[in-house]
Amino acid sequence: MSTVSSVTSSTSHRKKVTTLTFRQKKERGEPISMLTAYDYPTALAMDRAGIDAILVGDSLAMVVLGYENTLPVTMDEMLHHARAVARGAKASLLIGDMPFMSYQISAEEALRNAGRFLQQGGMDAVKLEGGRERADTIRAITAAGIPVMGHLGLTPQSVHQLGGFRPQGRTASAARRLYEDARILVEAGCFSIVLESVPARLAETISKEISIPTIGIGAGAGCDGQVLVTHDLLGLFERFTPKFVKKYADLHPILMRAFTDFIDEVETKRFPTPEHVVEMTDEEWESFQKEVGK
Ligand code: KIV
Numbered sequence: 001m002s003t004v005s006s007v008t009s010s011t012s013h014r015k016k017v018t019t020l021t022f023r024q025k026k027e028r029g030e031p032i033s034m035l036t037a038y039d040y041p042t043a044l045a046m047d048r049a050g051i052d053a054i055l056v057g058d059s060l061a062m063v064v065l066g067y068e069n070t071l072p073v074t075m076d077e078m079l080h081h082a083r084a085v086a087r088g089a090k091a092s093l094l095i096g097d098m099p100f101m102s103y104q105i106s107a108e109e110a111l112r113n114a115g116r117f118l119q120q121g122g123m124d125a126v127k128l129e130g131g132r133e134r135a136d137t138i139r140a141i142t143a144a145g146i147p148v149m150g151h152l153g154l155t156p157q158s159v160h161q162l163g164g165f166r167p168q169g170r171t172a173s174a175a176r177r178l179y180e181d182a183r184i185l186v187e188a189g190c191f192s193i194v195l196e197s198v199p200a201r202l203a204e205t206i207s208k209e210i211s212i213p214t215i216g217i218g219a220g221a222g223c224d225g226q227v228l229v230t231h232d233l234l235g236l237f238e239r240f241t242p243k244f245v246k247k248y249a250d251l252h253p254i255l256m257r258a259f260t261d262f263i264d265e266v267e268t269k270r271f272p273t274p275e276h277v278v279e280m281t282d283e284e285w286e287s288f289q290k291e292v293g294k
Pocket of ligand 1: 217227
């Protein structure tokens with residue numbers, strides 16, 4: 001029987017997951033699990049549950065900070081959340097998502113910011129979006145010993161260029177470009193590639209042909225691993241739910257219930273009750289009363 005406590009104790013001392021583990025899992029045909037996290041308690045729970053990798057995604061901007069898209073989040077904000085995740089997760093591979101404009105200006109600036117994720121954020125690797133146009137940047141970062149995860153297909157930082165959050169690679173020419181980009185990212189030194197919202201048969205073909213693991217989100221079961229945005233999986237992000245999301249819990253109504261119960265009990269004076277208060281001894285109370293002349 002799998003209980004929460006048996007999950008906790010069986011996985012709390014597991015071996016650190018590395019980029020080598022990723023490669024070995026692909027070779028053995030073992031699926032890789034990845035989720036996003038942005039805070040300490042979530043990272044702790046995921047790590048204990050045995051997740052292979054945790055992405056401190058720039059989806060932070062939307063699901064935690066309430067922005068319309070991922071563009072406004074900054075390096076400093078990403079690092080703040082990366083540190084919280086690193087304090088909670090010890091065994092999972094930790095990946096910091098490079099935010100918009102932290103890697104597009106020059107390879108030098110990209111390398112400096114990637115380094116900050118490792119030095120100041122406690123991450124093991126970074127992720128960045130884009131295909132052939134990012135090859136030189138990826139080469140510069142990996143040459144410094146920093147593992148890079150690529151991200152192809154629906155790349156949310158290009159939402160304005162793509163005309164919205166829409167599936168990619170659905171025409172023969174777009175599919176061919178994506179297929180070529182995947183090969184270019186392998187050659188540039190990526191250790192893994194996220195494939196977001198692309199046709200399942202294209203993702204499967206790419207996954208079979210490249211030597212590094214693909215991690216799919218809305219890309220079907222033919223990828224080497226799967227990732228979801230945790231707030232989608234938990235039913236915590238109310239604005240919209242992409243078709244490819246499976247909700248493993250529906251926490252928003254549960255939160256609402258807890259908050260309305262609290263408000264109600266405060267207003268009707270049913271909280272706090274004696275079990276929730278701190279007391280002092282009668283002796284100390286009497287001497288206090290004497291001291292204040294009561
Ligand atoms: O920022 C993010 O959460 C991501 C995932 C969708 C892969 O990039």
